[in-house]
Amino acid sequence: MTGDRLLHLDDEDLGGVVGTLEIAWPPTPDVTRAVLHDIDVARSPRRRLSRTAIVLLVAAAILALAAAAAATRFVLDFGGIAIRSVPTMPTLPASPVEPAAVGHPVSVAHAEDALGSRLPIPPELGPPDQVWLQRELTSFEPQEHGTVVAMAWRPRQGLPRIPGTPYGATLFVFRGDHVVAVKGLAAPFNPIPAHDAVWIDAPHELDLLVDGHIQAFRVTGTVLLWQEGDLAERLETALPQGAALRIAFRSGT
Protein backbone atom coordinates (compact mmCIF):
# COMPACT_ATOMS: atom_id res chain seq x y z
CA MET A 1 0.00 0.00 0.00
CA THR A 2 1.23 3.47 -0.74
CA GLY A 3 0.41 5.05 2.65
CA ASP A 4 0.79 8.80 2.91
CA ARG A 5 3.37 9.10 0.18
CA LEU A 6 1.44 11.93 -1.53
CA LEU A 7 1.99 14.09 1.54
CA HIS A 8 5.72 13.88 1.10
CA LEU A 9 5.89 14.85 -2.54
CA ASP A 10 7.19 18.28 -3.45
CA ASP A 11 4.95 20.66 -5.37
CA GLU A 12 6.22 19.58 -8.76
CA ASP A 13 5.70 15.89 -8.13
CA LEU A 14 2.34 16.36 -6.41
CA GLY A 15 1.25 18.55 -9.31
CA GLY A 16 2.35 15.83 -11.68
CA VAL A 17 0.13 13.40 -9.82
CA VAL A 18 -2.78 15.84 -10.07
CA GLY A 19 -2.14 15.88 -13.80
CA THR A 20 -2.68 12.12 -13.99
CA LEU A 21 -6.17 12.31 -12.49
CA GLU A 22 -8.94 11.49 -14.86
CA ILE A 23 -11.57 14.09 -14.29
CA ALA A 24 -15.07 13.39 -15.51
CA TRP A 25 -15.41 16.63 -17.41
CA PRO A 26 -18.87 17.59 -18.61
CA PRO A 27 -19.42 17.05 -22.32
CA THR A 28 -18.48 20.03 -24.45
CA PRO A 29 -21.65 21.72 -25.65
CA ASP A 30 -21.79 22.88 -29.25
CA VAL A 31 -22.39 26.57 -28.74
CA THR A 32 -20.98 27.84 -32.02
CA ARG A 33 -24.32 28.34 -33.70
CA ALA A 34 -25.81 30.04 -30.64
CA VAL A 35 -22.80 32.33 -30.21
CA LEU A 36 -22.85 33.37 -33.86
CA HIS A 37 -26.58 33.97 -33.60
CA ASP A 38 -26.10 36.23 -30.57
CA ILE A 39 -23.33 38.09 -32.36
CA ASP A 40 -25.51 38.52 -35.41
CA VAL A 41 -28.44 39.80 -33.35
CA ALA A 42 -26.19 42.22 -31.51
CA ARG A 43 -25.09 43.88 -34.71
CA SER A 44 -28.31 43.57 -36.69
CA PRO A 45 -29.58 46.63 -38.57
CA ARG A 46 -32.60 46.84 -36.27
CA ARG A 47 -30.39 47.22 -33.22
CA ARG A 48 -28.14 49.73 -34.92
CA LEU A 49 -31.16 51.77 -35.83
CA SER A 50 -32.36 51.54 -32.28
CA ARG A 51 -29.05 52.82 -30.99
CA THR A 52 -29.15 55.62 -33.54
CA ALA A 53 -32.54 56.58 -32.23
CA ILE A 54 -31.19 56.62 -28.72
CA VAL A 55 -28.30 58.82 -29.71
CA LEU A 56 -30.64 61.28 -31.35
CA LEU A 57 -33.00 61.28 -28.40
CA VAL A 58 -30.25 61.76 -25.90
CA ALA A 59 -28.51 64.37 -27.99
CA ALA A 60 -31.70 66.37 -28.29
CA ALA A 61 -32.52 66.02 -24.65
CA ILE A 62 -29.08 66.96 -23.46
CA LEU A 63 -28.98 69.91 -25.78
CA ALA A 64 -32.30 71.09 -24.44
CA LEU A 65 -31.26 70.58 -20.89
CA ALA A 66 -27.78 71.95 -20.83
CA ALA A 67 -27.55 73.86 -24.08
CA ALA A 68 -24.51 71.80 -24.81
CA ALA A 69 -23.60 72.10 -28.42
CA ALA A 70 -21.16 69.24 -28.45
CA ALA A 71 -21.82 66.26 -30.63
CA THR A 72 -23.27 63.59 -28.41
CA ARG A 73 -22.60 59.96 -29.06
CA PHE A 74 -22.45 56.80 -27.06
CA VAL A 75 -19.01 55.35 -26.90
CA LEU A 76 -20.20 52.32 -24.98
CA ASP A 77 -23.43 50.83 -23.77
CA PHE A 78 -24.01 48.29 -21.08
CA GLY A 79 -27.61 47.45 -21.68
CA GLY A 80 -29.20 49.72 -19.14
CA ILE A 81 -26.30 52.16 -18.96
CA ALA A 82 -24.59 54.06 -21.75
CA ILE A 83 -21.54 56.27 -21.83
CA ARG A 84 -21.16 59.34 -24.00
CA SER A 85 -18.36 61.83 -24.37
CA VAL A 86 -18.86 65.40 -23.22
CA PRO A 87 -16.36 68.22 -23.71
CA THR A 88 -16.59 69.62 -20.19
CA MET A 89 -18.35 68.87 -16.96
CA PRO A 90 -21.30 71.14 -16.20
CA THR A 91 -22.10 72.23 -12.66
CA LEU A 92 -24.58 69.74 -11.29
CA PRO A 93 -26.04 68.60 -7.99
CA ALA A 94 -24.16 65.74 -6.40
CA SER A 95 -25.39 62.28 -5.52
CA PRO A 96 -28.00 60.56 -7.65
CA VAL A 97 -29.01 58.62 -4.54
CA GLU A 98 -32.14 60.43 -3.59
CA PRO A 99 -35.71 59.23 -3.78
CA ALA A 100 -36.72 61.48 -6.64
CA ALA A 101 -34.16 59.84 -8.86
CA VAL A 102 -34.00 56.28 -7.69
CA GLY A 103 -37.52 55.51 -6.58
CA HIS A 104 -39.02 54.63 -3.24
CA PRO A 105 -37.51 52.68 -0.35
CA VAL A 106 -38.30 48.97 -0.38
CA SER A 107 -37.11 45.79 1.28
CA VAL A 108 -34.60 43.47 -0.37
CA ALA A 109 -37.36 40.92 -0.92
CA HIS A 110 -39.61 43.50 -2.57
CA ALA A 111 -36.80 44.65 -4.84
CA GLU A 112 -35.98 41.08 -5.82
CA ASP A 113 -39.60 40.42 -6.63
CA ALA A 114 -39.74 43.48 -8.87
CA LEU A 115 -36.42 42.71 -10.50
CA GLY A 116 -37.37 39.10 -11.12
CA SER A 117 -34.14 37.75 -9.70
CA ARG A 118 -32.00 37.86 -6.62
CA LEU A 119 -30.17 41.08 -5.95
CA PRO A 120 -26.47 40.71 -6.70
CA ILE A 121 -25.42 41.89 -3.25
CA PRO A 122 -21.62 41.81 -2.98
CA PRO A 123 -20.64 39.53 -0.08
CA GLU A 124 -17.94 42.00 0.95
CA LEU A 125 -20.56 44.71 1.51
CA GLY A 126 -23.19 42.56 3.15
CA PRO A 127 -26.86 43.52 3.46
CA PRO A 128 -27.49 47.07 2.20
CA ASP A 129 -28.51 49.82 4.61
CA GLN A 130 -31.01 51.17 2.11
CA VAL A 131 -32.76 49.83 -0.99
CA TRP A 132 -34.80 51.82 -3.50
CA LEU A 133 -36.89 50.61 -6.41
CA GLN A 134 -37.80 52.48 -9.57
CA ARG A 135 -40.05 49.98 -11.25
CA GLU A 136 -40.65 51.80 -14.48
CA LEU A 137 -37.85 54.22 -14.96
CA THR A 138 -38.43 55.74 -18.35
CA SER A 139 -36.04 54.51 -20.98
CA PHE A 140 -34.21 56.65 -23.49
CA GLU A 141 -35.69 54.29 -26.05
CA PRO A 142 -39.28 55.05 -27.02
CA GLN A 143 -41.99 52.70 -25.80
CA GLU A 144 -39.64 50.96 -23.43
CA HIS A 145 -39.22 50.98 -19.71
CA GLY A 146 -36.67 49.61 -17.36
CA THR A 147 -36.38 48.58 -13.75
CA VAL A 148 -33.68 49.93 -11.49
CA VAL A 149 -32.82 48.89 -7.97
CA ALA A 150 -30.44 51.11 -6.04
CA MET A 151 -28.68 49.96 -2.88
CA ALA A 152 -26.54 51.93 -0.48
CA TRP A 153 -24.17 51.15 2.36
CA ARG A 154 -23.11 53.60 5.04
CA PRO A 155 -19.41 54.39 5.47
CA ARG A 156 -17.40 52.14 7.74
CA GLN A 157 -13.84 51.05 8.17
CA GLY A 158 -12.50 50.21 4.76
CA LEU A 159 -15.45 51.87 3.06
CA PRO A 160 -14.85 55.62 3.13
CA ARG A 161 -17.60 58.14 2.51
CA ILE A 162 -18.21 59.11 -1.11
CA PRO A 163 -17.70 62.88 -1.27
CA GLY A 164 -21.00 64.72 -1.25
CA THR A 165 -23.05 61.70 -0.21
CA PRO A 166 -23.93 60.08 3.10
CA TYR A 167 -22.85 56.66 1.81
CA GLY A 168 -19.70 54.61 1.43
CA ALA A 169 -20.99 52.58 -1.51
CA THR A 170 -23.95 52.58 -3.84
CA LEU A 171 -24.88 49.87 -6.28
CA PHE A 172 -27.38 50.43 -9.08
CA VAL A 173 -28.79 47.35 -10.78
CA PHE A 174 -30.45 47.88 -14.15
CA ARG A 175 -32.70 45.21 -15.61
CA GLY A 176 -33.11 44.93 -19.35
CA ASP A 177 -31.40 46.10 -22.49
CA HIS A 178 -32.95 49.54 -22.66
CA VAL A 179 -30.87 52.53 -21.81
CA VAL A 180 -32.22 54.21 -18.70
CA ALA A 181 -29.05 55.94 -17.58
CA VAL A 182 -26.40 57.85 -19.48
CA LYS A 183 -23.02 58.78 -18.13
CA GLY A 184 -21.32 61.82 -19.57
CA LEU A 185 -17.55 61.71 -19.37
CA ALA A 186 -15.13 64.51 -20.13
CA ALA A 187 -12.20 62.27 -19.19
CA PRO A 188 -11.22 58.88 -20.64
CA PHE A 189 -12.62 55.74 -19.07
CA ASN A 190 -10.74 52.50 -18.63
CA PRO A 191 -12.11 49.28 -20.12
CA ILE A 192 -11.47 46.08 -18.17
CA PRO A 193 -12.13 43.43 -20.84
CA ALA A 194 -11.61 40.47 -18.55
CA HIS A 195 -14.62 41.50 -16.51
CA ASP A 196 -16.54 43.09 -19.36
CA ALA A 197 -16.37 46.17 -17.21
CA VAL A 198 -15.43 49.82 -17.32
CA TRP A 199 -13.66 51.81 -14.64
CA ILE A 200 -14.26 55.54 -14.24
CA ASP A 201 -12.18 57.44 -11.73
CA ALA A 202 -12.96 60.98 -12.77
CA PRO A 203 -15.96 63.10 -11.78
CA HIS A 204 -18.66 62.73 -14.39
CA GLU A 205 -22.28 63.35 -15.15
CA LEU A 206 -25.02 60.78 -14.66
CA ASP A 207 -28.31 61.39 -16.44
CA LEU A 208 -31.45 59.52 -15.43
CA LEU A 209 -34.69 59.84 -17.32
CA VAL A 210 -37.48 60.04 -14.77
CA ASP A 211 -41.06 60.71 -15.81
CA GLY A 212 -39.87 62.01 -19.13
CA HIS A 213 -37.43 64.49 -17.66
CA ILE A 214 -33.70 64.19 -17.53
CA GLN A 215 -32.24 64.46 -14.08
CA ALA A 216 -28.53 65.09 -14.22
CA PHE A 217 -26.16 64.51 -11.33
CA ARG A 218 -22.49 65.01 -10.70
CA VAL A 219 -20.79 61.77 -9.67
CA THR A 220 -17.84 62.33 -7.38
CA GLY A 221 -16.88 58.79 -6.47
CA THR A 222 -15.09 56.13 -8.47
CA VAL A 223 -17.40 54.00 -10.57
CA LEU A 224 -17.26 50.46 -11.89
CA LEU A 225 -19.73 49.44 -14.59
CA TRP A 226 -20.27 45.87 -15.70
CA GLN A 227 -22.81 43.40 -16.97
CA GLU A 228 -23.93 40.24 -15.27
CA GLY A 229 -26.31 38.21 -17.37
CA ASP A 230 -29.07 40.59 -18.36
CA LEU A 231 -28.32 42.97 -15.50
CA ALA A 232 -26.16 46.05 -15.85
CA GLU A 233 -24.54 47.16 -12.62
CA ARG A 234 -22.96 50.38 -11.43
CA LEU A 235 -20.90 50.42 -8.24
CA GLU A 236 -19.86 53.78 -6.86
CA THR A 237 -17.40 54.04 -3.99
CA ALA A 238 -14.46 56.19 -2.94
CA LEU A 239 -12.15 53.18 -3.32
CA PRO A 240 -9.40 52.47 -5.85
CA GLN A 241 -9.95 50.13 -8.76
CA GLY A 242 -8.56 46.98 -7.16
CA ALA A 243 -10.78 47.30 -4.12
CA ALA A 244 -13.85 47.98 -6.25
CA LEU A 245 -13.11 44.93 -8.42
CA ARG A 246 -12.81 42.78 -5.33
CA ILE A 247 -16.20 43.98 -4.12
CA ALA A 248 -17.81 43.45 -7.49
CA PHE A 249 -16.32 40.14 -8.51
CA ARG A 250 -15.36 38.29 -5.36
CA SER A 251 -17.61 35.30 -4.94
CA GLY A 252 -19.19 34.48 -1.68
CA THR A 253 -17.21 31.31 -1.27
Added chain:
Amino acid sequence: MEERRLGRDPVGTEVDDGLLVERARDGDAAAFGTLVKRYAGLATRVAHLVAPGADVEDTIQEAFVKAWRALPGFRVGAPFRPWLCRIVANEAKNRARSARRRDALTLRTSSAAARDEPPSPETITLERDEAQALINAMNTLRPDDRLIIAYRWLLELSEAEMAEALDVPVGTVKSRLSRAMTKLRTQLISAGGPS
Protein backbone atom coordinates in the same frame (compact mmCIF):
# COMPACT_ATOMS: atom_id res chain seq x y z
CA MET B 1 5.30 30.18 -30.26
CA GLU B 2 2.51 31.10 -27.91
CA GLU B 3 1.28 34.17 -29.71
CA ARG B 4 0.50 32.26 -32.88
CA ARG B 5 -0.25 28.89 -31.40
CA LEU B 6 -2.64 26.39 -32.81
CA GLY B 7 -5.43 25.10 -30.67
CA ARG B 8 -5.25 21.75 -28.99
CA ASP B 9 -8.40 20.55 -30.67
CA PRO B 10 -8.17 19.29 -34.22
CA VAL B 11 -10.70 21.86 -35.40
CA GLY B 12 -9.47 24.49 -37.79
CA THR B 13 -5.86 23.76 -37.08
CA GLU B 14 -4.83 25.04 -40.47
CA VAL B 15 -5.26 28.62 -39.27
CA ASP B 16 -3.53 29.81 -36.14
CA ASP B 17 -5.18 31.78 -33.35
CA GLY B 18 -3.52 35.07 -34.16
CA LEU B 19 -4.84 35.19 -37.70
CA LEU B 20 -8.32 34.15 -36.61
CA VAL B 21 -8.33 36.82 -33.93
CA GLU B 22 -7.24 39.45 -36.43
CA ARG B 23 -10.05 38.44 -38.79
CA ALA B 24 -12.56 38.39 -35.97
CA ARG B 25 -11.47 41.84 -34.85
CA ASP B 26 -12.26 42.98 -38.38
CA GLY B 27 -15.79 41.64 -38.00
CA ASP B 28 -15.34 38.16 -39.47
CA ALA B 29 -17.84 36.14 -37.45
CA ALA B 30 -16.88 32.90 -39.20
CA ALA B 31 -13.30 33.31 -38.01
CA PHE B 32 -14.60 33.79 -34.50
CA GLY B 33 -16.77 30.70 -34.96
CA THR B 34 -13.62 28.68 -35.62
CA LEU B 35 -12.16 29.97 -32.37
CA VAL B 36 -15.36 29.03 -30.57
CA LYS B 37 -15.18 25.46 -31.91
CA ARG B 38 -11.50 25.24 -31.10
CA TYR B 39 -11.81 26.40 -27.52
CA ALA B 40 -15.28 25.25 -26.47
CA GLY B 41 -13.71 22.25 -24.76
CA LEU B 42 -11.22 24.35 -22.84
CA ALA B 43 -13.96 26.83 -21.91
CA THR B 44 -16.14 23.99 -20.66
CA ARG B 45 -13.39 22.77 -18.37
CA VAL B 46 -12.61 26.19 -17.00
CA ALA B 47 -16.29 26.88 -16.31
CA HIS B 48 -16.66 23.51 -14.60
CA LEU B 49 -13.58 24.10 -12.46
CA VAL B 50 -14.78 27.50 -11.28
CA ALA B 51 -18.42 26.64 -10.76
CA PRO B 52 -19.13 22.93 -10.81
CA GLY B 53 -22.80 22.35 -11.08
CA ALA B 54 -23.51 25.59 -12.91
CA ASP B 55 -24.98 25.57 -16.41
CA VAL B 56 -21.82 25.19 -18.45
CA GLU B 57 -23.51 25.71 -21.79
CA ASP B 58 -25.02 29.06 -20.79
CA THR B 59 -21.80 30.13 -19.15
CA ILE B 60 -19.51 29.49 -22.07
CA GLN B 61 -22.00 30.80 -24.61
CA GLU B 62 -22.18 34.10 -22.77
CA ALA B 63 -18.42 34.12 -22.28
CA PHE B 64 -17.78 33.73 -25.99
CA VAL B 65 -20.23 36.52 -26.78
CA LYS B 66 -18.43 38.75 -24.27
CA ALA B 67 -15.11 37.78 -25.81
CA TRP B 68 -16.41 38.85 -29.20
CA ARG B 69 -17.52 42.18 -27.78
CA ALA B 70 -14.18 42.65 -26.04
CA LEU B 71 -12.12 41.86 -29.14
CA PRO B 72 -11.56 45.54 -29.99
CA GLY B 73 -9.63 45.81 -26.74
CA PHE B 74 -7.65 42.61 -27.29
CA ARG B 75 -3.93 43.31 -27.44
CA VAL B 76 -2.61 42.44 -30.88
CA GLY B 77 -0.19 39.53 -30.71
CA ALA B 78 -1.30 38.46 -27.25
CA PRO B 79 -2.21 34.78 -26.77
CA PHE B 80 -5.92 34.14 -27.17
CA ARG B 81 -6.22 31.02 -25.03
CA PRO B 82 -5.42 32.51 -21.59
CA TRP B 83 -7.37 35.67 -22.42
CA LEU B 84 -10.41 33.49 -23.10
CA CYS B 85 -9.77 31.52 -19.92
CA ARG B 86 -9.95 34.77 -17.96
CA ILE B 87 -13.28 35.74 -19.52
CA VAL B 88 -14.79 32.29 -19.00
CA ALA B 89 -13.61 32.12 -15.39
CA ASN B 90 -15.05 35.53 -14.63
CA GLU B 91 -18.35 34.66 -16.26
CA ALA B 92 -18.52 31.44 -14.24
CA LYS B 93 -17.73 33.33 -11.02
CA ASN B 94 -20.39 35.90 -11.75
CA ARG B 95 -23.00 33.29 -12.39
CA ALA B 96 -22.10 31.34 -9.28
CA ARG B 97 -22.36 34.52 -7.24
CA SER B 98 -25.63 35.62 -8.83
CA ALA B 99 -27.18 32.32 -7.94
CA ARG B 100 -25.83 32.61 -4.41
CA ARG B 101 -24.67 29.10 -4.85
CA ARG B 102 -21.61 27.82 -3.13
CA ASP B 103 -19.59 25.73 -5.50
CA ALA B 104 -20.72 22.17 -5.38
CA LEU B 105 -18.04 19.56 -5.05
CA THR B 106 -18.68 17.79 -8.28
CA LEU B 107 -15.22 17.20 -9.58
CA ARG B 108 -15.09 13.49 -9.78
CA THR B 109 -12.91 10.70 -11.00
CA SER B 110 -13.88 8.43 -13.77
CA SER B 111 -14.63 4.84 -12.91
CA ALA B 112 -11.02 3.82 -13.26
CA ALA B 113 -9.82 6.68 -11.07
CA ALA B 114 -6.42 6.70 -12.67
CA ARG B 115 -4.99 6.15 -16.08
CA ASP B 116 -5.04 2.66 -17.49
CA GLU B 117 -1.90 2.95 -19.51
CA PRO B 118 1.36 1.76 -17.99
CA PRO B 119 3.13 4.57 -16.15
CA SER B 120 6.58 5.74 -17.01
CA PRO B 121 9.20 4.91 -14.38
CA GLU B 122 9.01 8.49 -13.10
CA THR B 123 5.25 8.49 -12.76
CA ILE B 124 3.57 7.68 -9.49
CA THR B 125 0.73 5.30 -10.06
CA LEU B 126 -2.29 6.31 -8.05
CA GLU B 127 -4.29 3.78 -6.16
CA ARG B 128 -8.01 4.33 -6.40
CA ASP B 129 -8.33 5.59 -2.83
CA GLU B 130 -5.42 7.97 -3.37
CA ALA B 131 -7.02 9.40 -6.49
CA GLN B 132 -10.29 9.83 -4.64
CA ALA B 133 -8.56 11.52 -1.72
CA LEU B 134 -6.80 13.89 -4.08
CA ILE B 135 -10.03 14.74 -5.85
CA ASN B 136 -11.73 15.31 -2.51
CA ALA B 137 -8.94 17.63 -1.46
CA MET B 138 -9.19 19.53 -4.75
CA ASN B 139 -12.91 19.95 -4.19
CA THR B 140 -12.43 21.48 -0.76
CA LEU B 141 -10.19 24.22 -2.12
CA ARG B 142 -11.48 27.69 -2.85
CA PRO B 143 -12.29 28.09 -6.56
CA ASP B 144 -9.30 30.38 -7.10
CA ASP B 145 -6.91 27.84 -5.62
CA ARG B 146 -8.51 24.97 -7.49
CA LEU B 147 -8.35 26.95 -10.71
CA ILE B 148 -4.66 27.83 -10.48
CA ILE B 149 -3.73 24.21 -9.77
CA ALA B 150 -5.90 23.07 -12.64
CA TYR B 151 -4.46 25.68 -14.99
CA ARG B 152 -0.99 24.38 -14.30
CA TRP B 153 -1.49 20.65 -13.99
CA LEU B 154 -4.74 19.71 -15.69
CA LEU B 155 -4.98 22.27 -18.49
CA GLU B 156 -1.20 22.58 -18.79
CA LEU B 157 -0.97 26.33 -19.19
CA SER B 158 2.50 27.79 -19.05
CA GLU B 159 3.33 30.26 -16.29
CA ALA B 160 3.13 33.08 -18.82
CA GLU B 161 -0.29 31.90 -19.94
CA MET B 162 -1.42 31.57 -16.34
CA ALA B 163 -0.29 35.12 -15.68
CA GLU B 164 -2.39 36.29 -18.61
CA ALA B 165 -5.36 34.17 -17.57
CA LEU B 166 -5.24 35.43 -13.98
CA ASP B 167 -4.22 38.97 -14.92
CA VAL B 168 -1.30 38.97 -12.50
CA PRO B 169 2.50 39.03 -12.90
CA VAL B 170 4.34 35.74 -13.37
CA GLY B 171 5.90 36.10 -9.93
CA THR B 172 2.45 36.27 -8.40
CA VAL B 173 1.46 33.14 -10.29
CA LYS B 174 4.36 31.28 -8.73
CA SER B 175 3.53 32.40 -5.21
CA ARG B 176 -0.20 31.75 -5.59
CA LEU B 177 0.44 28.32 -7.07
CA SER B 178 2.79 27.48 -4.24
CA ARG B 179 0.21 28.56 -1.66
CA ALA B 180 -2.52 26.59 -3.42
CA MET B 181 -0.36 23.46 -3.44
CA THR B 182 0.30 23.93 0.26
CA LYS B 183 -3.44 24.16 0.87
CA LEU B 184 -3.97 21.04 -1.21
CA ARG B 185 -1.43 19.20 0.90
CA THR B 186 -3.06 20.53 4.07
CA GLN B 187 -6.42 19.25 2.92
CA LEU B 188 -4.92 15.84 2.29
CA ILE B 189 -3.51 15.85 5.82
CA SER B 190 -6.72 17.04 7.45
CA ALA B 191 -8.62 14.32 5.63
CA GLY B 192 -6.36 11.78 7.25
CA GLY B 193 -4.05 11.19 4.35
CA PRO B 194 -4.76 9.45 1.11
CA SER B 195 -4.44 5.85 2.19
